[in-house]
Amino acid sequence: EAQVTQNPRYLITVTGKKLTVTCSQNMNHEYMSWYRQDPGLGLRQIYYSMNVEVTDKGDVPEGYKVSRKEKRNFPLILESPSPNQTSLYFCASSFLNYESPLHFGNGTRLTVT
Amino acid sequence: DQQVKQNSPSLSVQEGRISILNCDYTNSMFDYFLWYKKYPAEGPTFLISISSIKDKNEDGRFTVFLNKSAKHLSLHIVPSQPGDSAVYFCAASLNRDDKIIFGKGTRLHILP
Numbered sequence: 022e023a024q025v026t027q028n029p030r031y032l033i034t035v036t037g038k039k040l041t042v043t044c045s046q047n048m049n050h051e052y053m054s055w056y057r058q059d060p061g062l063g064l065r066q067i068y069y070s071m072n073v074e075v076t077d078k079g080d081v082p083e084g085y086k087v088s089r090k091e092k093r094n095f096p097l098i099l100e101s102p103s104p105n106q107t108s109l110y111f112c113a114s115s116f117l118n119y120e121s122p123l124h125f126g127n128g129t130r131l132t133v134t
Numbered sequence: 135d136q137q138v139k140q141n142s143p144s145l146s147v148q149e150g151r152i153s154i155l156n157c158d159y160t161n162s163m164f165d166y167f168l169w170y171k172k173y174p175a176e177g178p179t180f181l182i183s184i185s186s187i188k189d190k191n192e193d194g195r196f197t198v199f200l201n202k203s204a205k206h207l208s209l210h211i212v213p214s215q216p217g218d219s220a221v222y223f224c225a226a227s228l229n230r231d232d233k234i235i236f237g238k239g240t241r242l243h244i245l246p
Contacts, residue, residue, distance in 0.1 A: 025177070054233070063140075063238035064178070064223060079233055111177050120185075122168060123234065125177030 023048045027112050027126035034102055035134055042097045042129050044112030050124070051117045053095040054079070055087065057108040058128075064111070070095055071117065102133040137161050138226050140237035148245050153211040155240050157224030162205060164226040168234070169198060169209050172221045181222070182209070211242075219244045 025046045034040055046053065054069035056079075066079030070089040084106055086098040095114075099106060109130050113123040139158045147153040155169075165186040170178035184191040184198045184207065191198050197210045211218055224237040 056236075061143075061238065064236040066233050066235075069233055077233075113177070120183065122180030122183065123170075123178075125170075125179065127175070127177050 023124070025112055025114055025124050025126040027110075027129050029129060030127065031130050033132045033134065036103055037101050040099050040102060040131075042099075042110060042112075042131070044095045044097065044126060045093050046095075046112075046114040046124070047093065048114065048116075048124065049092065050114035050121075051092070052121075053089065053112065053114045054123070055085070055095070055097050056111045056113065057081065058111065059108050067097070067110075102131075104133050107131060107133050136238075137164075138224055138235050138237040140222075140224050140240045142240050143238070144241040144243065146243040146245055147214050149216060150213045153209075153214045153218065153242055153244070155209040155211075155222050155224075155242065157207045157209075157237055159205050159207075159226050161226070161228070162202075163228055165229060166227045167198070167200060167207050168225045168227075169196075170223045170225060170236075172223065172239070178223055214242075214244045216244050216246065218242060 028043045051072045055067040056064045065081045068087040070076045112126040115121045115123045137160050168183040169181040171181045172178040182196045200207045221239045221241045223239045225234045227234045
């Protein structure tokens with residue numbers, strides 16, 4: 022089954038404790054991206070990647086890191102999480118052609134205390 | 135500055151009637167527009183899209199209209215069904231290789 026898999030689905034952590042949210046897709050997509058969804062703010066892009074070893078900042082990259090060492094994986098790293106990073110996170114992927122829609126994972130709900 | 139605006143946070147429509155969700159954008163260079171639907175505890179799923187060279191695209195009960203001069207697009211759902219209750223996100227991109235910008239979403243409630 023074609024899918025984008027994020028782990029974990031839920032995570033509660035404390036300020037400053039490094040964490041990684043994994044994202045993997047099995048559709049051979051070149052494009053991958055991370056979004057956060059917050060009440061009243063919709064989906065905001067954190068980072069995206071056009072292909073292996075190519076990453077770019079989105080609209081809200083501060084406090085996050087990503088890597089794209091393999092085509093299928095695009096982990097999101099929070100080196101020192103803070104409470105303002107409490108949010109619902111979505112990973113998405115697509116082909117790099119004009120009409121290819123994004124496929125989203127089911128989300129990771131992160132709480133930083 | 136918000137480039138893609140969905141000014142209605144929520145909308146309630148009677149089952150069987152038409153649902154119209156609106157979206158405005160500020161960047162006239164956007165050339166591709168998409169609608170995504172999101173249920174609770176799931177990621178958004180693609181619904182329908184339209185290229186800027188068209189003014190209408192239809193897929194079953196869903197039709198998207200684009201008015202470039204007004205920088206406005208709308209999603210029509212006819213007839214509305216209970217399963218259509220969800221959050222709908224409008225999105226736009228400059229070209230398919232660039233990042234996609236999402237609106238804040240509109241929560242649609244279909245009333246029995």
